[in-house]
Amino acid sequence: xxxxxxxxxxxxxxxxxxxxxxxxxQDEELQKAIKAGQPADQHKMLQKLAxxxxxxVKFKIGEKxxxxxxxxxxxxxxxxxxxxQKYESKLFGKPFTVIQILGYDNTTKQFTEIHxxxxxxxxxxxxxxxxxxxxxxxxxxxxxxxxxxxxxRTRTVLTSVDDDHFEIAWHQTIGDANEQxxxxxxxxxxxxxxx
Numbered sequence: 001x002x003x004x005x006x007x008x009x010x011x012x013x014x015x016x017x018x019x020x021x022x023x024x025x026q027d028e029e030l031q032k033a034i035k036a037g038q039p040a041d042q043h044k045m046l047q048k049l050a051x052x053x054x055x056x057v058k059f060k061i062g063e064k065x066x067x068x069x070x071x072x073x074x075x076x077x078x079x080x081x082x083x084x085q086k087y088e089s090k091l092f093g094k095p096f097t098v099i100q101i102l103g104y105d106n107t108t109k110q111f112t113e114i115h116x117x118x119x120x121x122x123x124x125x126x127x128x129x130x131x132x133x134x135x136x137x138x139x140x141x142x143x144x145x146x147x148x149x150x151x152x153r154t155r156t157v158l159t160s161v162d163d164d165h166f167e168i169a170w171h172q173t174i175g176d177a178n179e180q181x182x183x184x185x186x187x188x189x190x191x192x193x194x195x
Contacts, residue, residue, distance in 0.1 A: 035106075039080040042104035042111065046083040049102070049166060050074050052190040055087065059183045072187060091119065102158075113139045113156060120146070126156060135159060150175035164189040 053072040058065055070089035077084045087098040101114040108127075115124040126141030136159040145152035153173040160166045170183035 037081075037106070040104065040106055042106075043076075043080055045160075046102055046104065047076055047080065048160065048163060049083055049085075050076050053187040054190060055089075055188075056186045057089065057183070058185075060180070070185070094119075111137050111139065113141075122146070124154065126154060128156075131157075145174050148174055153179075155179070164192050 055070040055072050057068045057070050070087045072087045074085040082101050082103040085100040089096050097118040099116045103112050111128045113126045126139035128137050128139030136157050139156045142153050155171040157169045166187045168185040171179050172182045173179040
């Protein structure tokens with residue numbers, strides 16, 4: 001073998017080892033990313049909220065509580081990764097639609113709630129974690145209050161009562177004011193589960 005060929009062979013061998021190491025590292029990263037993208041136990045929790053629901057809505061305007069009814073149709077989307085909820089009702093005599101997307105991010109270990117409605121152009125995004133007793137998920141987010149132009153913090157608490165009932169309570173803080181409970185939605189499944 002030629003003396004000059006040995007350094008070339010060593011260089012090729014080192015390059016081959018480096019490229020193999022990079023490929024293995026990328027493969028491990030890819031596997032980790034694929035695993036993080038799969039539905040987990042938290043997504044199974046959200047799955048329990050899928051179905052058709054009758055909703056009693058209590059909401060506060062000023063100091064006065066009002067009551068109404070809504071229908072909620074909820075289904076898992078994108079391969080069981082997200083729950084899409086569609087609420088339909090009337091508000092002040094006009095059709096009112098709310099679409100919410102609930103999910104759980106396996107990477108950040110947080111739930112996310114995205115809220116859109118037919119009387120608002122804002123997209124509300126709230127992130128949350130289970131409460132200490134594990135009976136509820138508490139979401140928190142901020143946006144600008146359209147009536148006052150002040151920052152508004154919204155804290156929503158989703159509580160599963162049983163397989164056929166759950167509640168969502170909204171608590172809002174506008175500017176420096178104290179937090180107030182502003183909305184309560186009590187859900188009852190249209191067709192009871194067999195449990």
